[in-house]
Amino acid sequence: MISKLAQIAAISVLLCGTAAIAHEEATGVVKERMDLMDTQKDAMKILGGMAKGEVPFDAAKAAAAAHEIETTAAKVPDLFPEGTGGHPSEAKPEVWTQWDKFTDDAEALTKAATALKVALEGDASEWKAKFKGVVDACKTCHKTFRAEKKD
Numbered sequence: 001m002i003s004k005l006a007q008i009a010a011i012s013v014l015l016c017g018t019a020a021i022a023h024e025e026a027t028g029v030v031k032e033r034m035d036l037m038d039t040q041k042d043a044m045k046i047l048g049g050m051a052k053g054e055v056p057f058d059a060a061k062a063a064a065a066a067h068e069i070e071t072t073a074a075k076v077p078d079l080f081p082e083g084t085g086g087h088p089s090e091a092k093p094e095v096w097t098q099w100d101k102f103t104d105d106a107e108a109l110t111k112a113a114t115a116l117k118v119a120l121e122g123d124a125s126e127w128k129a130k131f132k133g134v135v136d137a138c139k140t141c142h143k144t145f146r147a148e149k150k151d
């Protein structure tokens with residue numbers, strides 16, 4: 001019985017990954033920024049599904065997702081006050097030692113999301129290229145500043 005439970009626990013750890021566990025332990029501003037990142041991840045899922053053709057393209061829904069990313073990205077720097085690194089956060093110390101690059105990366109995401117929104121509101125033929133720009137903006141920041149790089 002115990003080993004069965006242990007097995008189930010092990011499997012759910014595999015499925016959820018370490019980000020979800022860290023997230024459960026987080027409080028205050030760390031939890032707030034994890035929630036914000038998860039909101040962005042959800043918006044990206046909507047856009048990604050459409051980009052891959054898994055769900056039908058819906059310009060209004062896609063624009064709403066782009067808007068969500070644009071507005072949340074602008075809040076990122078405020079959610080990383082000094083001294084909030086370390087467990088359970090996955091933010092690397094570089095956030096604070098390279099603060100200018102960090103805020104530039106956040107601004108790059110805002111701009112990429114704005115470009116996507118504009119494309120979606122006008123002639124949507126360019127939207128996938130702009131979506132790729134948003135994906136790259138997430139990745140660029142995570143590469144330097146996030147310990148876990150799964151998302």
Ligand code: HEC
Pocket residue numbers: 019020022023030033034035037038040041044069076088089090091092095102103105106107109134137138139141142145146147151
């Ligand atoms: C300016 C830098 C930056 C940008 C841009 C950025 N992230 Fe993050 N992201 C981080 C950092 C740093 C963490 C780790 C936060 C922590 O654990 O304290 C993180 C964590 C996450 C997490 C894990 C949250 C959790 O529950 O632990 C997800 C999911 C995520 N980001 C998704 C995204 C997506 C999707 C985008 C693009 C739309 C994005 N991020 C853009 C810096 C960034």
